Each structure stands twice: as structure tokens, then as C-alpha cells.
Amino acid sequence: MRATLFLVLPFAVLASCSSESPSDLQADTTKAKGPDFLAANIDSSVNPAVDFFEFANGRWLKNNPIPSTEGGWGIGNMVYEDIYVKKRKVNEDAAKANVAEGTETQKIGDFWVAGMDSVKADKEGVKPLEAQLKMIDGITGAADAVKVIAELNKLGTDACWSLYVDQDAKNSSKIAVILYQGGLGLPDRDFYFNKDSGVTTVRDAYPGHVSRMLQLLGQDDKTAEAGGKGVMKMEMELAKASRTLEKLRDDNANYNKMTVADFTKKYCPSIDWKSLLTGYGLGAADTLIVGQPEFFAALDRVLKQTPVNDIKNYLRYHFVSTYAEYLGKTIDDENFAFYGTLLEGQQKQRPRWKRVLDAEEEAMGMVLGKIFVKDYFPEKTKKRYSDMVEAIRSVYRDRIKSLDWMTEPTKQKALEKLEKMTKKVGYPDTWKDYSALKITRQSYAQNMMNAATWSFNDRVARFGKPVDRTEWTMTPQTYNAYYNPSNNEIVLPAGIFLIAGVKDEDADDAMVYGYAAASTIGHEITHGFDDQGRKFDAAGNLSEWWTKEDADQFMKRADVMVKQFDQFEPLPGMHINGGTTLGENLADYGGVLLGLEAFKKTDQYKKGQKIAGLTPVQRYFLGYALGWLYQQKEERLRQRLLSDVHSPAKWRVNGPFANVPEFYEAFKVKEGDPMWRPDSLRVKVW
Ligand SMILES: [Zn+2]
Known part of the structure; x- marks a missing residue:
């Protein structure tokens, strides 16, 4: 819930939140075996020009209410449901294995056994x-x-x-x-x-x-x-x-x-x-x-x-x-009543085995990651998404070159930054060494304390040494991604590319360009040029590389976005803070533009054939909305409005789309419709 043992610096980092996808639906977009994955989520009683998010995801949201153990439910959860089952098996096998002390298998197995032993945790009380x-x-x-x-x-x-x-x-x-x-x-x-x-x-x-x-x-x-x-x-x-x-x-x-x-x-x-x-x-x-x-x-x-x-x-x-x-049940329950129920809207604790796997993820997620990528991220998939990063980089290059508001000196530097941006796709090339981490079957809390100590020492050990730019701060099985301005890099864990219920090879380009190229890759690359990221140069240093004229132009244009989001009111009386969420909103908007531009170069776009009655461009926008398929309890929504730099899911879709001309065309949005904005009030940064 609240406790996160390992602190990561709150820079311009961070990316996609969660979203959703239906596990019970037939995944088929190209062949005609079952219901189309995108079409199946649509609520046709909603006019896309009124509320696109509800149109795109409404049927799924109605059919998949938030479980009582959760504060929110969406596509990320569906991806994790599958990963949980796989991880559980890895843990159970490790617990039964006869392996030497200090091996990763021993750590996994013992962590699991100690974590699942609630009787022991109760008996121990606060002894650890x-x-x-x-x-x-x-x-x-x-x-x-x-x-x-x-x-x-x-x-x-x-x-x-x-x-x-x-x-x-x-x-x-x-x-x-x-x-x-x-x-x-x-x-x-x-x-x-x-x-x-x-x-x-x-x-x-x-x-x-x-x-x-x-x-x-x-x-x-x-x-x-x-x-x-x-x-x-x-x-x-x-x-x-x-x-x-x-x-x-x-x-x-x-x-x-x-x-x-x-x-x-x-x-x-x-x-x-x-x-x-x-x-x-x-x-x-x-x-x-x-x-x-x-x-x-x-x-x-x-x-x-x-x-x-x-x-x-x-x-x-x-x-x-x-x-x-x-710790034991009494302390755990009291903590949950406040941070889980009151702040997140969860009515019941999640099953213990899932919570243990979450703790294990926090304690030594990279150990699990090594095992995970073998199953989930073959070379072929890695290549698809690595190529997609280059496709996005290429269209961004062209867009920067043709901007009418940016002067040549700033353009040159922006292009240099874009060229030098590093991509990390799927999983790290080198894995962290966990040999100093001690895990036993004695105490769950003690294992977590050992993990915190390990993590602290790992960070302190960096001091005075050359920077290790191969590090990842998210595990490969994470449904998220980030831009790190100090390394001028985008980091895209394998988990973010999964769509529950759909095999990667069955997902058509239109859907994937919306789901991954726009909402993840384009989003993260744009972070390098959002109101925060733009202040870091190609070498990852906070330094002024924009001319004053260009910086003023950028802020004037970004301010249109601030005003748009300031008006959104997800809860009565509680608005989105357009200033706090500006970086994320700009990244979403940039991602939608870049993903679409890159999609226009694919065969599917050029052929223009409909699938399940949907044009390629319609499928692109629906694919993007799928990335934000998500609903949450009022308690969590309220909490996030005050503590999260991301806008809630619905506005991460409806917000950027209202600035994109192709969206108006694809879904026949006309003047006077709620999704419509006059040209003068549309954001024009990229
Ligand atoms: Zn982001």
C-alpha cells in the first residue's frame, strides 16, 4: 500500500499506470475465430463523440466490476493475474527444491515459505x-x-x-x-x-x-x-x-x-x-x-x-x-483498514499468496525477472518493440524538423537529444548480484528488513564510483515504463507489452501502435521533451539548452494543456490539477501523435481494410484506449487526484484525443459534441 521500501528519486521519471484487458474474450483480430478483441470492449450505447473512453471500454468495465479486494481494476491487473499464477508455481517449486544455501532458488523458496506462514507471523508479533x-x-x-x-x-x-x-x-x-x-x-x-x-x-x-x-x-x-x-x-x-x-x-x-x-x-x-x-x-x-x-x-x-x-x-x-x-494479523489488519480500505476503497485483504508475491517482487524482483523473461519475452517480441522505438524516433525527428514555432538552434539540440536517447527494451543485459541478501524461513518481516538493508547498501555503494548506466529501476515483469532524464533513456519492461488474452503475434499493428507505440513508447520518448524533461540535455544534465524565445513558445503552448486539464472534474468539486499533471499529459499527447504518424507507415494503414467493422485508424485509437482500460474506487481516485502526477485513466484518453484532428475524423466528432474543441483551444506543441 503505502510502504515502499526502496526509494527512487522523484525526477521526471514514470510512465504508464494500469489499464485492463478481458481474459475471457477470444483474442483474435486478424482471423475470424472469435469476437474481435477491441470490438468486444465497446459500449455501443455510448456516442464516441460524447465520451470516447466509455465508448471504447464501457462494456468491459460493466462486465468486470472491481473485486472487493481491490481499489481499482483494469488491463494491468489482467496482465498481472497471469504473472501471479506463473510466479506462484516458481515459488512452490523452489520451496520443494533441495538446493544449496545462498542460491537464488533457496532465496525464492525460503521467502515463500516464511511469507505464507501466517501462524508464525502472528506468534512473532513485533519481535522482528x-x-x-x-x-x-x-x-x-x-x-x-x-x-x-x-x-x-x-x-x-x-x-x-x-x-x-x-x-x-x-x-x-x-x-x-x-x-x-x-x-x-x-x-x-x-x-x-x-x-x-x-x-x-x-x-x-x-x-x-x-x-x-x-x-x-x-x-x-x-x-x-x-x-x-x-x-x-x-x-x-x-x-x-x-x-x-x-x-x-x-x-x-x-x-x-x-x-x-x-x-x-x-x-x-x-x-x-x-x-x-x-x-x-x-x-x-x-x-x-x-x-x-x-x-x-x-x-x-x-x-x-x-x-x-x-x-x-x-x-x-x-x-x-x-x-x-x-507482521501478525492485528497490526496488518489495522494498517489495511487505514491504507487499504479508507484510502484505496478495498473492502477485503487480497489473498495472502498474492501479497507475498508482491513483497517478494519488492524485495528481490530482479531474481524473479530473470526467470520471467525466459517465458514471456522471446527475441522476436524484443525485436518487434525495439524496431517500434526506432519507428517512433524517426517520425519524431521529422516532426521536430518541421515545427513552425521552434528556431533552428533549439531544433538542432533537440534532434541531438533524440538521437542520443538510449532504449532499454524488455529486460536488463546484466543482472544485479543478490548474493549478499540473506533470506531464511525464520521470519517474513526479518526477510523484508534484510532486503531493505541490501537495497540501501546497494545504493550507498554507488557513491564515489562511475555511474552504472546499465541499471534498471523497474523489473522486467512490471506493467509500467519510465524515462530517466539523467541517462536520457527510455526503459520499457517486457511486462508493459503484454495484453492479457492476446498472443503478441495475433495483435494487429493498428491495435499495437495504439497500445504500445503510442501509450508507452511515444509517451516515454516525449517525456524527454515535456515541461520537465526538456530541461535536461542530451547528456542527461539539467541545463538551459533552449533559446528563451523557444522556451517561451513551448510554455505558452503547454499552458493550453494546463487549462484543458484544470477543467476536468473527476469527482464533484475535485478537479485535475493541470500544472501537476502537465508532464504526463504532454507525454500522452505526444505519444498519440507519434504513434499515429508511425502507424501511417505500416501496410495495415495503407491497405485500409476494416477488421470487425473498424477502420485501421479507429482501431489505432481503440488500441490506445485499451492501454487505459481501468476503473477505480472513489477512495483511490480521490487519493490519486492529490498525490499522483498522472491524470485518471479516462482523461488520459479523452484529454489528448480532443487535440488530434484524425480522431475527429475517425469518429465523426462535430462542433458542439462534448469531445469537440475549437481549433484555437487545441494543444499544438508537437
Ligand atoms: Zn509518464
Whole structure:
């Protein structure tokens, strides 16, 4: 749910969310064996000119309600359903295998056995966390507290701040130590202030949830109740000093390089950063990149002013919350009631075996990935999508050359960046070495702590070494993709190209150009040129390579997109934030344009034959909408509107399409239709 043990720097990264596809339908698009995959999802009672998303996906959405164990359900889940079954078999086989200690098979098997043993987890209680809880008990003031915070950070607990060891945004060949605001228990700082009644409900419930967790750690009712309030008060102070999601997208404003001595003196005089860094294993670092200096100035004050008891409860809560899912039933259930039910709308816990596989994915996903790609991503498929990246690159090149608003010097640099953009398709060429990770059958939570430690050490070990540009931060079996500006690379895991129920060779080009070339490949490539990505140059450095005139033109044109999305209102009174979601919306829009242009070069487009009554161009747009086939509970939708830089699925389809002339033509959208926009209000960037 909330706890993610391994932090990845929140740059311009990230890509596709989830979507859906029907497993029970016959997958056939080219031959006439069964119902056409795209046609089968269509709700013909909806006019595509009124709401294209509902038209394209409506029948599937009606026939596939969100299971009670889920906060949302869509195409990504269908892909994962299949992967879960395969992974379970790998795990069960590994558990039975007679293999040597330290092998990957031993780790998989033992992780599974420990994870599935709920009786043992119940009996253990919070025993795996004992050493750290004792450390927290011993805190006498702010100076002790920060040392404990650093220890908890190493175990993946994001208390008070976030520490990253990652590429320097302005010098991508160097690894830097980066400090960011952090330490909030609610999903985003806006949860502490937003007046919407649904958000207020969550906020009001939070101190009670914290109290119950403290009770489960052994505090009596009264003490725990006061504790919950104290934690909320402290977090409120941190939230006040935190930047909004929109402001965190300004990479220049969130880059403040300074020496450790200056940072300490100017912002954090009561925290000994030099010795903290040594404790992290980063004693050699003499400079820091500080995301939000004013946050750390506030933190310095908050730590001094907050009663030490509240700080201790804050740390107890955040630590136990990180591992709640891997502990016994009472703590797990309380954590779920808040983060699962209240924030996501899940009525019931997902089956334990799936949750164990999720945890395993987080702990050592690359080990599973090695096995996964053998089954799922043959060379032929890899080649299809590698070629598709080049097809997209080629049409983007032409589009940049013919832009009427960009001047020649900026065009040259943009083209250079496009040429140098690296593609990683399917799976890594080299696999991470997990030999230092210890996994046993003794304790599920302990295994997760070991994995967090392994991951932390792995990141710290990068410091002072040359940057390893072969790394992947997503596993091959992930239904997602990302653009990493520091490496100027797109990373496309094998999982994102799967369509549940359809064999890759059975999927026609029109559908695949919409589903993959547009919504994934074109989307990620465009991230290199969205409002955030465009600030990084061909070598992956944050630097100004646009002329002022071109940058102004870009922002003026992008602003049309901001205004379009500001108007969308997925929940009564709650609008999409066009500024926060701008990068993703631009990437979606670019992806749709580039995918279509590339599709126009295929034989299927040129022949123009209908399949299941649909023209190639219609199938292209439907294929794109299939990539966002997804519905979610109101609770999750509300949460995401405040904490996600992606727009909800429906607007990731209807939003960009309303700017594309071929869409109007393909579905006969006329002036006055809800999907229609006058030419003057359409986005024209690429
Ligand atoms: Zn994206």
C-alpha cells in the first residue's frame, strides 16, 4: 500500500499506470475465430463523440466490476493475474527444491515459505522490530532522534526526510547524496490541508489509526490516544513546510547544492549532518544536493520544539507502519483498514499468496525477472518493440524538423537529444548480484528488513564510483515504463507489452501502435521533451539548452494543456490539477501523435481494410484506449487526484484525443459534441 521500501528519486521519471484487458474474450483480430478483441470492449450505447473512453471500454468495465479486494481494476491487473499464477508455481517449486544455501532458488523458496506462514507471523508479533523499537525508547532528545532516524532510513522507513544516492542532476556522470522533504504518513502534503469532505474524513481518521498502532505496540488506551494526536501535530508542522506536488516538479528549484558544513550552519544547526552521513556510510560526501532547504530549516525547529515523547511515537509509528504488512494479523489488519480500505476503497485483504508475491517482487524482483523473461519475452517480441522505438524516433525527428514555432538552434539540440536517447527494451543485459541478501524461513518481516538493508547498501555503494548506466529501476515483469532524464533513456519492461488474452503475434499493428507505440513508447520518448524533461540535455544534465524565445513558445503552448486539464472534474468539486499533471499529459499527447504518424507507415494503414467493422485508424485509437482500460474506487481516485502526477485513466484518453484532428475524423466528432474543441483551444506543441 503505502510502504515502499526502496526509494527512487522523484525526477521526471514514470510512465504508464494500469489499464485492463478481458481474459475471457477470444483474442483474435486478424482471423475470424472469435469476437474481435477491441470490438468486444465497446459500449455501443455510448456516442464516441460524447465520451470516447466509455465508448471504447464501457462494456468491459460493466462486465468486470472491481473485486472487493481491490481499489481499482483494469488491463494491468489482467496482465498481472497471469504473472501471479506463473510466479506462484516458481515459488512452490523452489520451496520443494533441495538446493544449496545462498542460491537464488533457496532465496525464492525460503521467502515463500516464511511469507505464507501466517501462524508464525502472528506468534512473532513485533519481535522482528525489537532492536529498533528499543533504540527509539532510548531517545532523550533531538540529537539522539536524528541518529535513530538515520538507522530507520537504512531499513526503508521514510521518517522526517528522504535520502537518495543518485546521479547529480547537473552532472549525470557523478553520483551525489540528495536530501528531500519527507516523513508524512498521509499520501501527500495536501492531505493535511485540503477541505474536500472525503479528504477531511481521512485526515480526521489518521490520529485514531496511529493510536491503535501504538496500542498494538503495547501502550495503554489513554497514552496511545495522546500519542496519535502528538504524531498528527508533528506531521502537520512538517506538512506546512513541505512543497506541493506541483512545486516538486520544478527540477531547478529543487536542486540546491551546498557543502555539508554550509547546509548544517545555514539550515540545520542542531543536526550534525557530518556524523549522520558517516553513519549512513557516506562520510566521504562533502557536498549535498538539498531539494527543499526551507523544509530542513523547519525540521530543525520542529525537532527542537516537539516534546520528545511525540518524536518517539512518530518514529515508532512510522517504523511499524513500514513493516505492518509482514507482521501478525492485528497490526496488518489495522494498517489495511487505514491504507487499504479508507484510502484505496478495498473492502477485503487480497489473498495472502498474492501479497507475498508482491513483497517478494519488492524485495528481490530482479531474481524473479530473470526467470520471467525466459517465458514471456522471446527475441522476436524484443525485436518487434525495439524496431517500434526506432519507428517512433524517426517520425519524431521529422516532426521536430518541421515545427513552425521552434528556431533552428533549439531544433538542432533537440534532434541531438533524440538521437542520443538510449532504449532499454524488455529486460536488463546484466543482472544485479543478490548474493549478499540473506533470506531464511525464520521470519517474513526479518526477510523484508534484510532486503531493505541490501537495497540501501546497494545504493550507498554507488557513491564515489562511475555511474552504472546499465541499471534498471523497474523489473522486467512490471506493467509500467519510465524515462530517466539523467541517462536520457527510455526503459520499457517486457511486462508493459503484454495484453492479457492476446498472443503478441495475433495483435494487429493498428491495435499495437495504439497500445504500445503510442501509450508507452511515444509517451516515454516525449517525456524527454515535456515541461520537465526538456530541461535536461542530451547528456542527461539539467541545463538551459533552449533559446528563451523557444522556451517561451513551448510554455505558452503547454499552458493550453494546463487549462484543458484544470477543467476536468473527476469527482464533484475535485478537479485535475493541470500544472501537476502537465508532464504526463504532454507525454500522452505526444505519444498519440507519434504513434499515429508511425502507424501511417505500416501496410495495415495503407491497405485500409476494416477488421470487425473498424477502420485501421479507429482501431489505432481503440488500441490506445485499451492501454487505459481501468476503473477505480472513489477512495483511490480521490487519493490519486492529490498525490499522483498522472491524470485518471479516462482523461488520459479523452484529454489528448480532443487535440488530434484524425480522431475527429475517425469518429465523426462535430462542433458542439462534448469531445469537440475549437481549433484555437487545441494543444499544438508537437
Ligand atoms: Zn509518464
